Amino acid sequence: xxxxxxxxxxxxxxxxxxxxxxxxxxxxxxQIDDIRSLQNVYMQPFNLTYEMMQKRESIDIINxxxxxxxxxxxxxxxxxxxxxxxxxxxxxxxxxxxxxxxIVQQLTQHKENLQDELVSLSKYREILKIMVPLxxxxxxxxxxxxxxxxxxTTQTRSMNMLINQLRSMTQGKxxxxxxxxxxxxxxxxxxxPRDLVVSVENYLEREKITQLVLPDEYTTLSSGEAQNxxxxxxENDHKELDExxxxxxxLASTWGPYLHAWQMTCLNILDEYEIxxxxxxxxxxxxxxxxxxxxxxxxxxxxxxxxxxxDIMINELDVPKELRDKIPVMMQNPKILKPFEHLTKMRAIxxxxxxxxxxxxxxxxPIFFGMMVGDVGYGFxxxxxxxxxxxxxxxxxxxxxxxxxxxxxxxxxxxxxxFGEFMGTLGSVIHLKPILMDRTEPGSTMKLLYMVIGVGVFxxxxxxxxxxxxxLKHHNKVHILERGGMLTGLLGLLVVVGTMINILPxxxxxxxxxxxxxxxxxxxxxxxxTGVILGPIEFVGxxxxxxxxLRIAAxxxxxxxxxxxxxxxxxxxxxxxxxILVAVLIHSLNLVMGAFSPTIQSLRLQYVEFFRKFYEGGNxxxxxxxxRVLLEAEE
Amino acid sequence: MDGIxxxxxxxxxxxxxxxxxxxxxxxxxxxxxAIAEKPELLGSVIILVAIPETxxxxxxxxxxxxLMG
Numbered sequence: 036x037x038x039x040x041x042x043x044x045x046x047x048x049x050x051x052x053x054x055x056x057x058x059x060x061x062x063x064x065x066q067i068d069d070i071r072s073l074q075n076v077y078m079q080p081f082n083l084t085y086e087m088m089q090k091r092e093s094i095d096i097i098n099x100x101x102x103x104x105x106x107x108x109x110x111x112x113x114x115x116x117x118x119x120x121x122x123x124x125x126x127x128x129x130x131x132x133x134x135x136x137x138i139v140q141q142l143t144q145h146k147e148n149l150q151d152e153l154v155s156l157s158k159y160r161e162i163l164k165i166m167v168p169l170x171x172x173x174x175x176x177x178x179x180x181x182x183x184x185x186x187x188t189t190q191t192r193s194m195n196m197l198i199n200q201l202r203s204m205t206q207g208k209x210x211x212x213x214x215x216x217x218x219x220x221x222x223x224x225x226x227x228p229r230d231l232v233v234s235v236e237n238y239l240e241r242e243k244i245t246q247l248v249l250p251d252e253y254t255t256l257s258s259g260e261a262q263n264x265x266x267x268x269x270e271n272d273h274k275e276l277d278e279x280x281x282x283x284x285x286l287a288s289t290w291g292p293y294l295h296a297w298q299m300t301c302l303n304i305l306d307e308y309e310i311x312x313x314x315x316x317x318x319x320x321x322x323x324x325x326x327x328x329x330x331x332x333x334x335x336x337x338x339x340x341x342x343x344x345x346d347i348m349i350n351e352l353d354v355p356k357e358l359r360d361k362i363p364v365m366m367q368n369p370k371i372l373k374p375f376e377h378l379t380k381m382r383a384i385x386x387x388x389x390x391x392x393x394x395x396x397x398x399x400x401p402i403f404f405g406m407m408v409g410d411v412g413y414g415f416x417x418x419x420x421x422x423x424x425x426x427x428x429x430x431x432x433x434x435x436x437x438x439x440x441x442x443x444x445x446x447x448x449x450x451x452x453x454f455g456e457f458m459g460t461l462g463s464v465i466h467l468k469p470i471l472m473d474r475t476e477p478g479s480t481m482k483l484l485y486m487v488i489g490v491g492v493f494x495x496x497x498x499x500x501x502x503x504x505x506x507l508k509h510h511n512k513v514h515i516l517e518r519g520g521m522l523t524g525l526l527g528l529l530v531v532v533g534t535m536i537n538i539l540p541x542x543x544x545x546x547x548x549x550x551x552x553x554x555x556x557x558x559x560x561x562x563x564x565t566g567v568i569l570g571p572i573e574f575v576g577x578x579x580x581x582x583x584x585l586r587i588a589a590x591x592x593x594x595x596x597x598x599x600x601x602x603x604x605x606x607x608x609x610x611x612x613x614x615i616l617v618a619v620l621i622h623s624l625n626l627v628m629g630a631f632s633p634t635i636q637s638l639r640l641q642y643v644e645f646f647r648k649f650y651e652g653g654n655x656x657x658x659x660x661x662x663r664v665l666l667e668a669e670e
Numbered sequence: 671m672d673g674i675x676x677x678x679x680x681x682x683x684x685x686x687x688x689x690x691x692x693x694x695x696x697x698x699x700x701x702x703x704a705i706a707e708k709p710e711l712l713g714s715v716i717i718l719v720a721i722p723e724t725x726x727x728x729x730x731x732x733x734x735x736x737l738m739g
Contacts (some may be wrong), residue, residue, distance in 0.1 A: 380713075381716075481734070481738050579724055579728075582724075582728060583723075583724055586723065589730045635716065639720035642713065643717055643721065
């Protein structure tokens, strides 16, 4: 059912505006129109005060920090923790966010430092690992020092010049080794008298040669000792990194579950600031325009008058012509119809003046499904499977489809009895006699085709009658002509067919042709000038729509013959076990197809053949100004 | 004569099934692309994909008429 909507105008003194906005937000039953988009309303939109803008900015920052924390904590969760409620005020939340952010910043800095240090130490370790075994004995003598330089592998000439220069500076008291470190770097380590170190270092600096300098704490150590110390330091750094990660994990598990609640609090406040720009203001007053379901208008009035101010004026307005197409649509159906409501919305949200087809869909979709499957065995299996699955899959398109299959499988059992089918042709084994017809009998095929055509005629006529009634109700001339024309033409067609198969007297044959002619003319008239061509085409399309219901018979026959093949194969294979195995496989395949194909086909019959006769569809879903809630809480 | 009638019925349904498949190939791949961008188009895509099936259904009707005489 589509809820009736009231258009409201709320006028009050500006002092009462914050209270009004908060109350409307709390109630969550009013869709607020943007004053800037309304015609014939000459009022400026509300401008936020400086304090309000400051507050909004600070909430924005808190929200950004919470989002940052969420991103950071995400990688520490294998599965997202269940969200927890936090009803603290925004000030308390701000304090908590600041506290967590500050710890996170310190930890992040600490981790970065450790990672940088690890990168450097790993390099030193690499170099020392290669160099230490090669260092000359003189490096261990007191009074001697080691000095290192790094050169690119392409600088061979520079290296030779450097070695010559160092030899001449130290008057030959210079021993050295060179080794390749990494892909493109040569390291040179020289041993020389300690008193010459300064002058050599100055020379290297002048020549812009990168020195291999160990951190201060390693400079006084011998290379071997430095290597050991570096190893230990790397081990310690890894331990500290693990500790930092554990600390992050601890933070994520403590605060992670609250992040969504904090986000909701921030977003709810930001939503309130956002809504102000939709409200009109004069020097002393404010005006809000919007939509409220008719049944909730009184409740809104009571709340605003009792809890904000009795001075607030709430007027119910007539819907202006220009807004008739923009009335928001709220569908209200019992829980059992919800899957069909969702499937209806999947086609399009109804327009405000549409008939809600959810109930009709809930009647016909399962029946068509049942007619296609039409097997007691398959019906029971599908019923059990869909019952089990419906507990696991409760939401989304798959949840809706599973529920429709569940209702459809009940009809499959009923039609199974009518067709006398149990796992295809095994009905006779359990003494199941067809009540209506045996679909496997060649003589029943035409009977089946007539039956589904009859179903199609009924379904489409119902759609056209509903469409015509709705068009008459809302004085829509185009739709009256179109649907009236189709209905008249269809009636004419039935009369002609009736006379052809001798149900009706041949004398009224002409009446049938006249009705078809009138119908096509009316149909053409609804399209205006192009109606001369489109009228007949649409009428042929209507016949096509009726023939489309043959798919019910086609799918049913395909299913029963596949089941027959499965049963017959048991005797044909020769080996009973293999035969049964193959039969089970074919039945399983048929069952999967029996769940999938009839669902899609019966959905198509609703969308294409049925809906088009009365359903317009719109895009204005009711979107009230309401508080955001955590998903878990919403469920 | 029976063989020719059966061949005619097979052609009626076989060729229309082939035509439906060819039409659905294009619509289906474009439809999946559209759903990837806008999941709310699922309803419209189902309709579009299902439209060519009328061909094979009509083929089925013709085949049934041929066979049932």
